[in-house]
Amino acid sequence: MKGRLGKGATATVYSGIIENRIVAIKQIKLSAYSQGIKYAQATIQREYQIVKELCHPNILRYYGLFFNKENQQVNLIMELVDxxxxxxxxxxxxxxxxxxxxxxxxxxxxxxxxxxxxxxxxxxxxxxxxxxxxxxxxxxxxxxxxxxxxxxxxxxxxxxxxxxxxxxxxxxxxxxxxxxxxxxxxxxxxxxxxxxxxxxxxxxxxxxxxxxxxxxxxxxxxxxxxxxxxxxxxxxxxxxxxxxxxxxxxxxxxxxxxxxxxxx
CATH class of the missing domain: 1.10.510.10 (Transferase(Phosphotransferase) domain 1)
Known part of the structure; x- marks a missing residue:
């Protein structure tokens, strides 16, 4: 990962390079969700499943989803928009x-x-x-x-x-x-x-x-x-x-x- 792009209540967004592509990496803290970790993980997984195959010039692309059990985080890999x-x-x-x-x-x-x-x-x-x-x-x-x-x-x-x-x-x-x-x-x-x-x-x-x-x-x-x-x-x-x-x-x-x- 490279520089930090922004930080919110439940996530921090970084820029990064994956497979020679500059991307945005959204690190989501599952513990920050009041509904619990399992609910948060399922919600994020559902979001990714809905949009992962979509390809349209006016819709943000989603490239990947990774779960870090050790840190209880989900990393969403997305298109980087300046x-x-x-x-x-x-x-x-x-x-x-x-x-x-x-x-x-x-x-x-x-x-x-x-x-x-x-x-x-x-x-x-x-x-x-x-x-x-x-x-x-x-x-x-x-x-x-x-x-x-x-x-x-x-x-x-x-x-x-x-x-x-x-x-x-x-x-x-x-x-x-x-x-x-x-x-x-x-x-x-x-x-x-x-x-x-x-x-x-x-x-x-x-x-x-x-x-x-x-x-x-x-x-x-x-x-x-x-x-x-x-x-x-x-x-x-x-x-x-x-x-x-x-x-x-x-x-x-x-x-x-x-x-x-x-x-x-």
Whole structure:
């Protein structure tokens, strides 16, 4: 391993070289999980199994998983991205203009479309879980709450995710499908254009009550009709009538976006 890239409550990330490839090595302390070591190990193993075969330019690659019994650690070997979470970017710039918001959304939609076509829901779309590289490449990360499913057969009903970005059907424990990611994407977009997440003034419990009632997040002031239409579509309360990511990609707000030089 080489230098340390970052440190959190449960993990430390280092850069390293494995088989002549520069990678990120995420060392996860299993003892830091309140649910216990076995639960933590199973959760990380499940995350790796879901994404290990995925190969898409806007999804972070996972290369390997190693368990260190002596130190009670799991090492996740991942693609190294020279960039920052969009949370940090939004804090730095205050808010993102609509043109660049549409640019970001187009690649997140591409990533979600790929996941959904492979029977995977992400279930935690938010700025923390999207990286932007120095060349403006967008990468969807963190599949800790992702799940596999069979469309129209085994829908999910577990309550997971982050309150300010959760769809009503997820909070209410109803059966739901990939459209839960669409609602979260709308919340993600609100934070980009306004600089703060929906219902930012509320605490977690109050926010959950608002979302559980199916109350759509208020749209930011001063946005264009195309942006407002895109967000309103994401916040369709009946998930069965909510647009798919493919339909959103064809919306005027996204499809009219002029390609930037750094697109791959």
């Amino acid at each position: 960039g920052v979470p969009l949370t940090d970017f939004v804090i730095y710039v205050g808010h993102v203009n609509e043109e660049f918001t549409a640019y970001i959304l187009r690649f997140v939609l591409d990533a979600l479309g790929f996941l959904h076509s492979h029977g995977i829901m992400h279930r935690d779309i938010k700025p923390d879980n999207v990286l932007m590289s120095m060349s403006a490449t967008i990468k969807l990360i963190d599949f800790g709450t992702a799940t596999k499913y069979t469309p129209n057969i085994n829908r999910r009903n577990s309550t997971v995710g982050t309150p300010w970005y959760c769809a009503p059907e997820v909070i209410n424990g109803e059966a739901y499908d990939t459209e839960c990611d669409v609602w979260s994407l709308g919340c993600f977009a609100v934070e980009l254009v306004s600089g703060k997440p929906p219902f930012d003034e509320l605490n977690e419990i109050a926010c959950l009550y608002k979302m559980a009632e199916g109350q759509s997040p208020p749209l930011p002031d001063g946005i264009s009709p195309a942006c407002a239409s895109f967000l309103s579509s994401c916040f369709t309360s009946d998930w069965k009538k909510r647009p798919t990511v493919k339909e959103l990609s064809a919306s005027p707000f996204i499809s009219s976006q002029i390609p930037l030089e750094n697109e791959h």
